[in-house]
Amino acid sequence: MDLIVGAGISGLGYAASTPNDYQLIERSNDIGGYCKTFYNGEYVWDCAGHFFHFQHPELRDFVMSNIPDEEVIQVRKQTQIYYKGRLIDYPFQMNIHQLEQQEFIDCLYDLFNIPEEADSPASTFKQMLYAKFGKSIAEKFLIPYNGKLYATDLDKLDVDAMGRFFPYANKEQIIRNFRNPSSQSYNATFLHPLRGCIRIIDSVASHVDMKRVTLGEELIAIDMKQHTAQTTRRMLTYDRLISSIPFPQLLSLCSVNYDPAIYSCNKVLVFNLGFDKKGPERQNNWIYYPDPSLVFYRVGFYDNILQQDRMSLYVEIGFGQGDQVPPADTLLERVLDDLRKIGVLTDQRLEAYNTVLMDPAYVHITHQSETDKAEKMALLSNNDIYSIGRYGAWKYCSLEDNLHDAIQLAEKLSQQKDSLHL
Numbered sequence: 001m002d003l004i005v006g007a008g009i010s011g012l013g014y015a016a017s018t019p020n021d022y023q024l025i026e027r028s029n030d031i032g033g034y035c036k037t038f039y040n041g042e043y044v045w046d047c048a049g050h051f052f053h054f055q056h057p058e059l060r061d062f063v064m065s066n067i068p069d070e071e072v073i074q075v076r077k078q079t080q081i082y083y084k085g086r087l088i089d090y091p092f093q094m095n096i097h098q099l100e101q102q103e104f105i106d107c108l109y110d111l112f113n114i115p116e117e118a119d120s121p122a123s124t125f126k127q128m129l130y131a132k133f134g135k136s137i138a139e140k141f142l143i144p145y146n147g148k149l150y151a152t153d154l155d156k157l158d159v160d161a162m163g164r165f166f167p168y169a170n171k172e173q174i175i176r177n178f179r180n181p182s183s184q185s186y187n188a189t190f191l192h193p194l195r196g197c198i199r200i201i202d203s204v205a206s207h208v209d210m211k212r213v214t215l216g217e218e219l220i221a222i223d224m225k226q227h228t229a230q231t232t233r234r235m236l237t238y239d240r241l242i243s244s245i246p247f248p249q250l251l252s253l254c255s256v257n258y259d260p261a262i263y264s265c266n267k268v269l270v271f272n273l274g275f276d277k278k279g280p281e282r283q284n285n286w287i288y289y290p291d292p293s294l295v296f297y298r299v300g301f302y303d304n305i306l307q308q309d310r311m312s313l314y315v316e317i318g319f320g321q322g323d324q325v326p327p328a329d330t331l332l333e334r335v336l337d338d339l340r341k342i343g344v345l346t347d348q349r350l351e352a353y354n355t356v357l358m359d360p361a362y363v364h365i366t367h368q369s370e371t372d373k374a375e376k377m378a379l380l381s382n383n384d385i386y387s388i389g390r391y392g393a394w395k396y397c398s399l400e401d402n403l404h405d406a407i408q409l410a411e412k413l414s415q416q417k418d419s420l421h422l
């Protein structure tokens with residue numbers, strides 16, 4: 001029996017595609033993990049924006065075939081950066097020509113005058129930003145924005161900490177973009193169910209035998225040698241254990257020693273806010289805020305995405321791992337004040353809100369975490385334990401990546417099982 005832990009997209013994706021006998025346990029009382037939706041009157045809120053940008057047509061069909069076309073909206077992404085009182089297109093490095101003239105000259109000059117010593121390969125994320133884009137682009141946007149998001153010193157992160165999600169651009173692409181704006185990015189268009197991202201989960205779950213899923217059951221210990229798992233309700237014996245819980249937690253449950261400092265991450269507090277009417281005319285799906293005096297790093301406009309006639313926002317605030325997150329009520333006024341400062345909030349009245357704390361949210365990928373993870377993953381898989389998902393595999397990835405990895409693992413393990421029986 002395959003014991004699957006966690007009913008987010010990874011755990012459900014594995015259950016939906018394995019031919020093996022399985023049991024799935026989930027600590028919370030709902031399926032979905034971070035891909036959940038909250039309904040409050042007319043407002044439809046996810047845990048921060050959760051949008052699907054497909055790279056694999058077969059996964060798109062797998063997920064979307066269960067959701068009627070009229071319930072899905074395809075959105076052409078419109079995102080901007082609020083920089084010194086003006087909005088410029090995202091990504092910053094491709095749109096420096098939209099800055100005020102002196103700022104533009106600084107960025108362009110520095111882009112073509114990157115100091116010699118920076119030619120040696122960068123070994124941290126921050127060094128990479130300076131080496132690829134020069135001082136001004138790095139210091140005006142890339143460092144303050146990513147510093148707010150990750151809530152850590154960017155010198156601690158690996159060069160490739162954001163993988164394909166970082167919008168790289170060379171000098172030629174930057175200059176070409178002055179005249180011919182490029183719309184190429186990993187999520188230039190995205191799909192979104194009108195009733196929120198939980199519809200994606202429901203679609204995947206429709207391929208799962210829900211009689212084999214137990215909610216409100218937490219995994220609390222694993223005996224790797226005996227292949228047994230202690231939960232809050234019972235002792236289970238498994239052939240293989242497929243976990244999507246955060247990797248360091250899995251190591252603890254398996255009694256594998258590790259250095260917690262290696263596995264650091266940020267946490268994100270999300271405010272979902274519903275107002276009585278539309279805000280000032282703008283089409284943005286979301287806007288980035290590098291200004292350190294503003295509490296949030298990004299604000300998303302559900303009403304523009306879902307074409308609703310009342311302003312509905314998600315506001316994301318980054319915290320360091322050790323930071324105390326203040327009670328939501330005390331932060332709410334600060335959030336509303338900052339929304340007024342930037343002109344998003346004028347005379348609209350707040351009608352409803354909720355908060356979601358995502359912890360972990362963005363893992364801090366470092367050279368050490370990658371090396372340690374590879375070593376410990378090998379130890380676990382030698383004991384028939386597989387750790388998948390954004391937090392299980394301790395990486396930066398999307399919902400589609402999670403589904404892809406889960407299906408691949410199910411295929412791999414079913415072949416292994418077949419060969420054992422040959």
Ligand SMILES: Cc1cc2nc3c(=O)[nH]c(=O)nc-3n(C[C@H](O)[C@H](O)[C@H](O)COP(=O)(O)OP(=O)(O)OC[C@H]3O[C@@H](n4cnc5c(N)ncnc54)[C@H](O)[C@@H]3O)c2cc1C
Binds near residue numbers: 025031049218360362
């Ligand atoms: C701010 C933010 C915005 C994002 N936006 C997007 C986006 O727009 N598009 C996109 O594609 N991706 C987005 N993502 C990424 C996306 O949320 C993740 O890739 C995805 O939800 C991870 O799914 P998962 O199943 O791997 O993990 P999770 O969703 O974390 O699921 C793990 C499950 O395990 C359960 N669990 C934990 N411990 C135990 C235990 N001991 N016993 C039993 N169960 C347990 C948890 O309750 C949870 O349900 C975003 C992430 C963040 C932080």
